Amino acid sequence: HPVYISPRGSQLHAKNWPAEAALRMFLNNLSAQVAEDPEKLxxxxGIGQAARTPADARKIVELLLTLEEDESLLIQSGKPVGKIRSHAEAPRVLIANSNLVPKWATWEHFNQLRERGLMMYGQMTAGSWIYIGTQGILQGTYETFAACARKHYNGDLRHKLLVSGGLGGMGGAQPLAATMAGATFLGVDIDPERIRKRLETRYIDKMTFDYREAVRLALAAKDKGEAVSIGLVGDIGDVLEKLIQDGITPDILTDQTSAHDPLNGYVPHGMCLPQALALREVDPGEYRARSLRSMARHVGFMLEMQRRGSCTFDYGNNLREFAQQGGEPNAFQIPGFVPEYIRPLFCEGKGPFRWVALSGDPEDIRVTDEALKALFPENTNMINWLKQAQLKVDFQGLPSRICWLGMGEREKAGLLFNQLVRDGKVKAPIVIGRDHLDCGSVASPYRETEGMLDGSDAVSDWPLLNLMANTSGGATWVSFHHGGGVGMGYSQHAGMVILADGTDRADQSIRRVLHNDPATGIFRHADAGYEAAQETSEKFDLGL
Amino acid sequence: HPVYISPRGSQLHAKNWPAEAALRMFLNNLSAQVAEDPEKLxxxxGIGQAARTPADARKIVELLLTLEEDESLLIQSGKPVGKIRSHAEAPRVLIANSNLVPKWATWEHFNQLRERGLMMYGQMTAGSWIYIGTQGILQGTYETFAACARKHYNGDLRHKLLVSGGLGGMGGAQPLAATMAGATFLGVDIDPERIRKRLETRYIDKMTFDYREAVRLALAAKDKGEAVSIGLVGDIGDVLEKLIQDGITPDILTDQTSAHDPLNGYVPHGMCLPQALALREVDPGEYRARSLRSMARHVGFMLEMQRRGSCTFDYGNNLREFAQQGGEPNAFQIPGFVPEYIRPLFCEGKGPFRWVALSGDPEDIRVTDEALKALFPENTNMINWLKQAQLKVDFQGLPSRICWLGMGEREKAGLLFNQLVRDGKVKAPIVIGRDHLDCGSVASPYRETEGMLDGSDAVSDWPLLNLMANTSGGATWVSFHHGGGVGMGYSQHAGMVILADGTDRADQSIRRVLHNDPATGIFRHADAGYEAAQETSEKFDLGL
Ligand SMILES: NC(=O)c1ccc[n+]([C@@H]2O[C@H](COP(=O)([O-])OP(=O)(O)OC[C@H]3O[C@@H](n4cnc5c(N)ncnc54)[C@H](O)[C@@H]3O)[C@@H](O)[C@H]2O)c1
Ligand SMILES: NC(=O)c1ccc[n+]([C@@H]2O[C@H](COP(=O)([O-])OP(=O)(O)OC[C@H]3O[C@@H](n4cnc5c(N)ncnc54)[C@H](O)[C@@H]3O)[C@@H](O)[C@H]2O)c1
Known part of the structure; x- marks a missing residue:
């Protein structure tokens, strides 16, 4: 299979920088340092792809290499299907992935189409060519913990104990995010291999099989206000039970076990991992039933901790739903993380802003980090993140940075980056993008739009307006996907990436797109009745 | 309630023609001559609206009156929700109507949201401000009959008998469309009032209660090659049964009874209308069961006619599905009208192109009609339509014309109209739009994308790419809707309108939009494997 490597440096391979940017980011998404399985694209x-087939990937590269500034390339579920007439202030690439007419919007129908070569799953940033590796989930987790700190602990997590289950692919970012936010962290995973991996990548500080030792270390660190992370091998339910018996109440409690999948994910209590793996094979029905009962028990202990004063929240793994199915009627008394911590940020237009140095030179990201700190000297949360990210985050593929910025800030940051390019302070243009999980770009009633004030969780006019705004404003490429995060049938969302290449055109487009993109999030939340969004709307004069 | 009247003449009320065009078309959609129920918007x-509430309608008017050329207005299900930064070559209005995350995309959930004031049903052209009255359905029906003629009768329907059931809101266009296409028409409706109405508006020529008389008139006209239309009061199933007994086989057979609704639409056989209305109230279950059985019987006769040589097709009223439920296992041996007659047009980029004279002067439409005839002297089908439309179609609201044009033709027509405006040959700018039922703009597996060659019926990436193409190309307003035509859950589709105001900007935008819009339809059908579309692609050099 072909090896995908993004060009670096300041030389053009395509005919213009907008096309070159799309080319580099497409190849970066598929490069071995970034992609989970480049061979399968x-x-x-899960199966979030950047192109449908290797032949389509090759064709996309060819077409981007020759794309003119008055053309746009159309991508349908990872396949290039046409070129249209366009102009310089319009996107160079228009992307639609995994979209299905609602009645047919199921995994079953999707998989049939996928097997026949007609579709591809775009996830969120995979199919829209702006995935940048695990930094994204690290920052998202950090931002959640920081928001929790602001809401409950005056923004300070020192001397606070954060407990969570699950240290796998996503959950493994928790220990580092927690210590970056200043907390003491105790994480529990049934699989020692998972914790060992976090130890190797320095995402976690200590590992133990011994409950007593873990508690002693955690309490000592908490006492001294040390941001230390401890991984304990065990069942999260059992550990919570013991903590309750010992009268130890975490300040913050959440969970990232693979609860979304009661058969192939969550491990039921009362059995070790090899036993569990055996039971899965032999008697899946029994396994699933035990999983649901274990989750009910697990959530029962979380509810007890909540009563005892822990800030307890669900972290998007569908644990509440299955605990309820397993017999815990009060599971939904635990709030979801979006309404609790992320939505207040959305109401300020804050979201997962990110950028990538197309030069490939890490020094360019350092330059942007420093410039950003100087631009927003009062944003201590951001400055803290940038400082720690510089120390602790290894780049994957093209050097990049993620950092949540709000209404107003995004436009300023974009113009600043364009100025850095224009002045030659960085070696090549910079692309600016974001996750689809953002304030104005997604409708997803089980996650991003859970429990909207006015009940408009399922209304997907909003991400479509976001798409139209970014397309008309002149983002460099735009995308619309279905099924990201929570799967087929459950979400619709829009993506955008905009190039800062030091031109006046880029200034114009940035002024429009990086203003409009968060503004649609303000419109959406103000319309739903959120006062904070209405205040942001007033502050930025966005009202009608 | 307010009375909606569109301004006419060549004076601006808004700050620029693009905003004025949106203003006039919005008000025209809601004017008494055009809208079915202006009071309810x-x-x-059904309930296809142009704005969510009267207050929203007023606000839309206010905002359009002050909209600048570097702003765009966002409309979410008929409510104005924000203004964004834009530029002159981008749309002035961005519209998203009735869109729901698939899992929640049902009438039940929609109605809940609608009752809470959060949504509106946009249908197709209602919510995207380019409905022009019944001329649209007349032309669509004409185009279908003409396509049938080309496929089976060398384009000539003289001496051909066309039989259909249902002469209601849409079906009432059949007699006029059939005679305009040259055929002899026999239509059957159980409700005499419906036929009487068609007689008044001169859509039908004769009406009778007597089967013998109807047959005599029809056969005589067919014999002489007279394009005459006859309305017979009766049950369509009974009439087909008698025709079979009498050995009379129509050349073309279809149906537009309200079969989509077995309870409040279709009237079961063996009972007169007042009896039926009574049974509906008293025993809806029994009524529905009888309806399904009657449809099975009705389709059974259609299948017999098909065996005897009638060109028989389903006309998008879901008759086959309910006949199957009622006990006719072979119902789907009758082909749908889209795969049969419309898709070949789609493969040439042909679709329901329409335009409106913003001056309000019918003379302006006459000028465009004549100019178009001169531009395409070889397009006899179009010229025939235009000639007859000039004679037989009364304008509703602002004078308008609809006429199916294909790839290449649309762009030429648009540039021609812009020239007419520039040269002062017409008194005010002209807007150009289309129905959402077009070659590249809709995914609707029970109608427009039924039975696609490659099985991609439900893939809705295509209308999204169409939306993005028209947004980036600089249409004057664009829209994306869910549920038009076939209801919630069953379709997704994009709309666009572009202004010809005689400027160079309009020339540029027309060159892009009226090229790209049908081109996305060619991409879609070529990708699905239609040879005709692949040929069109080659002819216009659209391949990659
Ligand atoms: N909050 C978000 O934004 C977000 C984003 C993506 C995914 N998620 C959800 O978070 C969850 C975790 O994702 P992941 O990628 O880390 O999954 P993963 O499968 O890589 O890791 C899950 C971990 O949980 C452990 N585990 C299972 N049962 C356990 C038990 N009873 N006690 C202790 N440990 C147990 C497993 O050993 C594994 O290490 C998923 O449900 C995912 O859908 C949340
Ligand atoms: N092909 C298309 O593009 C298209 C577009 C829109 C709608 N439709 C479908 O066409 C159908 C007709 O639409 P409409 O707006 O005219 O509906 P309508 O309700 O206005 O008219 C239906 C007519 O059928 C008559 N009818 C009912 N049962 C009958 C029977 N057994 N025998 C004889 N007549 C009978 C009624 O009296 C009525 O006049 C609907 O199902 C609609 O969904 C097709």
């Missing part, structure tokens, strides 16, 4: 998130 | 098609 899988970038992340 | 209902334009057509």
């Amino acid at each position: 899988v970038v992340y998130g | 209902v334009v057509y098609g």
